[in-house]
Amino acid sequence: MAGRAIVEQYRKEPKHFVRERVLTFTRVVVALLRGHKLALQNTLNKVFGELGEVDQVPSASAYCQARQKVKPEVFRYLNRVASADYYRLGGTGNGVARWHGRRVVGYDGTLLNVPDTPALREIYGVHSNQYTSFVQAQAGVLYDVLNDIGLEGALGRVGSEQALLQDELWERTQAGDVLVLDRNFRDYALLAKAVQSGRDIVLRCAHNGPSVVRVFWDSPAVEQCVNLPVPQTASTRREVRERQLPESLPVRLVKVLLSTGETEVLLTTLQDAQQFPAQEVAQVYGWRWREETYFGRIKGIFELERFSGTTPQAIQQDFFGVLFLATLEGILVRRPQTQLRTRQTLTPAKVNRALSYVVGGGGKKRYLALNFATYGATGLNTTMADFAKWDRAFYPGSI
DSSP states (O other): OOOHHHHHHHBSSTTTTOSOOSSOHHHHHHHHHHTTTSOHHHHHHHHHHHTTOGGGOOOHHHHHHHHTTBOTHHHHHHHHHHHHHHHHHHOBTTTBOOBTTBOEEEEEEEEEEEOOOHHHHHHHOEEEOSSOEEEEEEEEEEEETTTTEEEEEEEESTTOHHHHIIIIIGGGSOTTOEEEEOGGGOOHHHHHHHHHTTOEEEEEOOTTSOHHHHHHHHSSOSEEEEEEEOOSOHHHHHHHHHTTOOSEEEEEEEEEEOTTSOEEEEEESOOOTTTSOHHHHHHHHHHTHHHHHHHHHHHHTSOTTSOSOSSHHHHHHHHHHHHHHHHHHHHHTHHHHHHHTTSOOSSOOOOOGGGTTEEOSTTOEESOSSOHHHHOTTOOOOSGGGGHHHHHHHTTTOO
């Protein structure tokens, strides 16, 4: 993390972090991660206390100036490194969950309340109700539903979930992925792009969908393969033509009976009913709700909306930083959670994730991902191999 190439790539300007100062690039990045839920000076006191440099604690003002020199994209980089190494070192059958050998990737959006400043109003827009006006940002996250990893996130204006997926996050999907989407993402061009690039889709349909879907809703059939034609809207047809996408898609429609007695219709490009039975397709869509739990965790436990600054850059630093922390925490708790499943208890034992990044009493560290005493002064792990230190601390009982 302290390598010159990384510093040069993720500093704002070439003149930044050239001299050896107390607030180095790495220390600022760690402070941003550690200080999300604390007052600025308290963050600095804790970080430099763990470094054993209490006499070198900088001022909050100096830290605020230093964080302006760090690109938010450094946290996207760290998230990519952590998730890529998890897949590479975990391997199928050794901790990394797959479905028919494929990743199951959900995508959804959530609204974030951000500080009301002129700059943020211009970027994200202003909204209002009968009581007040406020500023909200649209967050979109690609999420591996089987491995609890937020692969990538993006921010935009409210209602931009689909544009965020296609324009900013698509490169983080890969051929062979099964993308699980809610009915807000029924855009034909998106489906055609997925098919053309080797991705598959499982999508919940609305009652007012395309005509072939409406006919299926009203029919007694529980499963049917149909051709989905391109809509007649000029904008969609132009997009399909410009991107050279197919003008008709073979898809499979599946009716699912819910426990409430209601019926839902799923659309999928997984057409082989023998290889992918309807019950399994329904299960795949059901996994999408894990992303709702993920959003609840990053907004509730990680307190994502408790931003540590009011500038657009600070909002992005906090957002991407929390996604990285959530990925790191999700990876670290997998092995302890596997061990807990072997316990004979009245209710299933689970890792207390609300405390997974809090220092406990008596010298115990409760699943603390970023701790200088455990990981050294660099403060950041850039390879999954470093996580061996975690195991050495966990199993003897020091965590």
